Amino acid sequence: MKASQSDTAFETVATLFRHNAWANMRLFDVCAGLTEAQLGSKITGTYGSIRETLQHIVTSERSYLQRITTGKPYRRPEGSPPLTMAEMQSSIRASGEGFVIAAPLVQAQDRVEVLWEGVPHAIPCAILLTQAINHATEHRAQITATLTQIGVTPPDIDGWTFFRSLER
Numbered sequence: 183m184k185a186s187q188s189d190t191a192f193e194t195v196a197t198l199f200r201h202n203a204w205a206n207m208r209l210f211d212v213c214a215g216l217t218e219a220q221l222g223s224k225i226t227g228t229y230g231s232i233r234e235t236l237q238h239i240v241t242s243e244r245s246y247l248q249r250i251t252t253g254k255p256y257r258r259p260e261g262s263p264p265l266t267m268a269e270m271q272s273s274i275r276a277s278g279e280g281f282v283i284a285a286p287l288v289q290a291q292d293r294v295e296v297l298w299e300g301v302p303h304a305i306p307c308a309i310l311l312t313q314a315i316n317h318a319t320e321h322r323a324q325i326t327a328t329l330t331q332i333g334v335t336p337p338d339i340d341g342w343t344f345f346r347s348l349e350r
Contacts, residue, residue: 192286195311199285202315203278204347205339206243209322210236210274212329212337214267221267223332228324233264235328239321240270243277246314250307251284253294285311 213221213236221233229235245256265273292307326336 195286199281201344206274208337240273247277247280
């Protein structure tokens, strides 16, 4: 029996977010084994240190997910201490699982209000989904470049490796 187009689209979007979650978790797992000095490493052209970039990925993913599921942004309380590695791993796992469930349910007409340069705009939720994947990919690449520069072998997190992991 042939799947309907909506079933196929649902599964396609879920797979994109499964890869995003898988890639995040693999990278965060490697980074959990780093020393504090290594987590503080940064190279020119990246967001910041490995730790700062990991936390940025975590808080951004949480914000994108909350925005598409509730319409409201996620904001960490001002002055909050940096997240521990265990907290980051837990949060990135939860947001990854949340995206796998929520992303395929987003409809083309779904919109959410965001402040863009101080002006409210109703943007398609699909833009937030696009940003979630692009944002994480960009920052994972920055972290893997930093890992390479400090002599740590980064994990393989490309789509082909993900596909092979599904076959096991």
